[in-house]
Amino acid sequence: MRALKRFIPLVVSIVVVVAVALVGLLQSARANATAQQIRRDDRVSEERDLASLTNQYVMFALKDAYDFVSVTPLSLKPGDLADTAHIMAYVKRSALLNYGGALVSLSGSPLNAYSAKPGLPPATDPGYAPLRADLLAGKPGISSVMTVSSVPVVALAVPVQKGGETAAIFIGYFRADDNPLETYNERLHYGKSGRALLIDSTGTLVAAGDRTRVGKKFDDAPVLRALAARHSGFIEYTSHGTRMIASFSEDGIGGWASITTQSAAEFFGAIRSGGLHVALALAGLLVVAAAALFLMNHKRQMALARAYEYKGQLLANTTHELKTPLTAIRGAAVTLGMRWRTMSAEQVDQFLGIIHRRCDGLSKLIERILLGARLEAGREVALNPVPTDVLGSLRGITSEFKDVSPKHPILLAAPENVWVDADPEALDQIFGLLLENAIKYSPEGGEVRIAAIDEPRSVSISISDHGVGMSVEEREHIFEPYFRAARGDSSRFSGVGLGLSIVRHLVDRLGGTITIESTPGDGSTFTITLPKATTPMAPTPSLEGADR
Amino acid sequence: MSERILLLEDDDDLATITDAVVSSAGYDVVRASSVNDAIAQCESVRPDVALVDVQLPERSGWDFVREATRWPEMRIVVYTVHQDEPETIEQAARMNVDAVVGKTSDPMRIVDVIRSFDDGPLEKHAKHR
Numbered sequence: 001m002r003a004l005k006r007f008i009p010l011v012v013s014i015v016v017v018v019a020v021a022l023v024g025l026l027q028s029a030r031a032n033a034t035a036q037q038i039r040r041d042d043r044v045s046e047e048r049d050l051a052s053l054t055n056q057y058v059m060f061a062l063k064d065a066y067d068f069v070s071v072t073p074l075s076l077k078p079g080d081l082a083d084t085a086h087i088m089a090y091v092k093r094s095a096l097l098n099y100g101g102a103l104v105s106l107s108g109s110p111l112n113a114y115s116a117k118p119g120l121p122p123a124t125d126p127g128y129a130p131l132r133a134d135l136l137a138g139k140p141g142i143s144s145v146m147t148v149s150s151v152p153v154v155a156l157a158v159p160v161q162k163g164g165e166t167a168a169i170f171i172g173y174f175r176a177d178d179n180p181l182e183t184y185n186e187r188l189h190y191g192k193s194g195r196a197l198l199i200d201s202t203g204t205l206v207a208a209g210d211r212t213r214v215g216k217k218f219d220d221a222p223v224l225r226a227l228a229a230r231h232s233g234f235i236e237y238t239s240h241g242t243r244m245i246a247s248f249s250e251d252g253i254g255g256w257a258s259i260t261t262q263s264a265a266e267f268f269g270a271i272r273s274g275g276l277h278v279a280l281a282l283a284g285l286l287v288v289a290a291a292a293l294f295l296m297n298h299k300r301q302m303a304l305a306r307a308y309e310y311k312g313q314l315l316a317n318t319t320h321e322l323k324t325p326l327t328a329i330r331g332a333a334v335t336l337g338m339r340w341r342t343m344s345a346e347q348v349d350q351f352l353g354i355i356h357r358r359c360d361g362l363s364k365l366i367e368r369i370l371l372g373a374r375l376e377a378g379r380e381v382a383l384n385p386v387p388t389d390v391l392g393s394l395r396g397i398t399s400e401f402k403d404v405s406p407k408h409p410i411l412l413a414a415p416e417n418v419w420v421d422a423d424p425e426a427l428d429q430i431f432g433l434l435l436e437n438a439i440k441y442s443p444e445g446g447e448v449r450i451a452a453i454d455e456p457r458s459v460s461i462s463i464s465d466h467g468v469g470m471s472v473e474e475r476e477h478i479f480e481p482y483f484r485a486a487r488g489d490s491s492r493f494s495g496v497g498l499g500l501s502i503v504r505h506l507v508d509r510l511g512g513t514i515t516i517e518s519t520p521g522d523g524s525t526f527t528i529t530l531p532k533a534t535t536p537m538a539p540t541p542s543l544e545g546a547d548r
Numbered sequence: 549m550s551e552r553i554l555l556l557e558d559d560d561d562l563a564t565i566t567d568a569v570v571s572s573a574g575y576d577v578v579r580a581s582s583v584n585d586a587i588a589q590c591e592s593v594r595p596d597v598a599l600v601d602v603q604l605p606e607r608s609g610w611d612f613v614r615e616a617t618r619w620p621e622m623r624i625v626v627y628t629v630h631q632d633e634p635e636t637i638e639q640a641a642r643m644n645v646d647a648v649v650g651k652t653s654d655p656m657r658i659v660d661v662i663r664s665f666d667d668g669p670l671e672k673h674a675k676h677r
Contacts, residue, residue, distance in 0.1 A: 351565070
């Protein structure tokens with residue numbers, strides 16, 4: 001359960017990042033979809049305009065034919081040369097129906113005709129079918145594309161009136177591949193892949209933007225299907241493996257329709273790829289954020305794991321430090337309880353001495369742990385600074401240690417009458433802890449030197465040992481609480497690892513500084529510099545200038 | 549009959565107490581405060597039983613146990629404040645220690661354990677706590 005809980009911040013962070021990214025993606029997708037829709041609608045609207053232009057073009061052509069038949073005195077006699085000349089003159093001057101012209105009787109038999117080479121499509125050409133249907137419905141007729149010796153031709157038919165009655169049909173022809181409609185379509189540019197097309201009711205290209213395609217079938221079946229289903233619109237489809245778009249609109253004449261095709265990638269261009277880039281950017285951001293969160297969390301977990309390990313080690317050290325004196329006290333007390341009658345007076349004294357001394361030590365240790373905990377929690381300790389004699393404090397501590405650690409020679413050299421403004425107990429504690437530290441890390445019999453130097457405004461007290469020393473890295477961390485636990489040397493040296501952190505804190509509080517010089521294997525020197533007391537004190541009588 | 553007891557203990561007070569208790573039970577106690585010291589004692593006085601504290605400065609008591617295989621007839625009693633920790637018990641079993649005795653238990657317990665070695669054939673791995 002705890003393992004799961006550890007991942008809650010990570011999971012929450014990832015969920016937040018994913019949610020933000022999703023909102024961003026959704027917004028981007030929505031904006032993108034809107035932009036795409038606008039572009040589609042624009043294209044369809046444009047297609048309708050093109051369809052309407054085609055419609056007008058055909059209407060103009062029909063009007064041109066109407067004008068011709070209504071003002072020209074045609075005899076309508078089969079083979080009449082005058083009529084032929086009229087038709088030829090019309091075809092040559094017409095900008096629209098400039099391929100050919102023919103007069104046909106109401107029964108469908110040819111009366112007269114003129115055309116450019118290679119001639120007109122025969123009356124049997126199925127392309128005339130829609131034209132006939134239109135005429136029967138009383139409308140001007142429009143054919144499908146017909147091919148005469150590979151020339152695509154379109155025919156438009158209007159009735160010829162005589163005496164208020166329809167007397168014949170005039171059919172005007174234009175080349176689908178060479179006329180203003182095709183030229184116009186060729187000039188319409190839609191990127192590199194865009195094509196403006198015009199198809200008749202059979203799906204044959206009337207205009208193609210590329211005149212070589214005119215007269216051929218438009219074979220994009222999805223577009224033809226869409227066109228069969230509605231008058232105008234837009235579809236996206238695949239043609240020969242390429243994603244395409246097509247806008248389409250019926251022209252409202254002859255069953256013709258205008259179509260514009262283009263590759264979808266080109267049509268949507270930046271809109272769609274922009275959306276893709278936004279999605280990619282967001283996905284990238286998401287991955288980076290998730291990775292960063294994971295790393296941060298991992299780092300935190302590692303730090304926590306180290307802290308746990310450290311705490312466990314610390315607890316083990318502390319327990320050991322507490323157990324040892326308790327064991328001695330208990331052992332001495334139990335032994336005394338059982339055997340005091342048979343023990344010599346010296347032995348009884350010795351055992352009582354053990355109990356007494358170890359109780360003192362235990363009590364000091366507990367005080368130190370509490371002080372360390374207090375300092376670590378950032379709580380101040382109350383200090384009562386008064387002018388204190390440095391030498392006096394050093395002498396007291398030195399003699400105390402000489403009793404406790406007789407195996408270590410302690411050499412003290414300090415000038416008399418040097419006073420600092422300090423809490424005497426704090427000063428004793430600083431010296432005591434440093435001396436204890438020096439002894440602890442010294443080999444048996446290792447000498448410890450204490451030297452004080454009187455300077456104009458301050459006093460420096462250095463405590464040197466010939467012990468194990470420490471590396472540069474250790475020096476950087478040595479004042480951190482419980483650093484020894486982290487260093488993992490607790491089995492070699494007893495203690496809970498609070499002494500030096502307490503020393504530094506107290507020195508700071510007294511307005512002093514502490515420095516270390518150390519070489520691994522060659523001992524350490526801790527030097528404390530404290531400001532001298534502002535109120536000079538009367539010299540204290542002293543019997544000795546320096547102890548040993 | 550176990551007669552000479554080596555006491556490897558760096559804490560002077562604990563050594564004094566254990567020494568007093570074991571001596572008063574009629575055993576001859578020799579003290580050592582480091583592994584090197586204890587090895588030197590083994591070489592010179594050949595103790596019958598070694599009471600070994602584990603947590604020592606410099607070399608650990610387990611180092612001594614390892615070296616003590618040179619004197620196979622010597623019984624090894626690990627004497628520690630960590631007697632209840634699984635690591636201690638596992639290590640003791642692995643190293644063929646004769647007994648593990650808690651320092652926090654009654655000091656007379658150590659005498660009982662030493663006496664038990666005289667009672668019969670050696671039973672390795674017996675735990676006395």
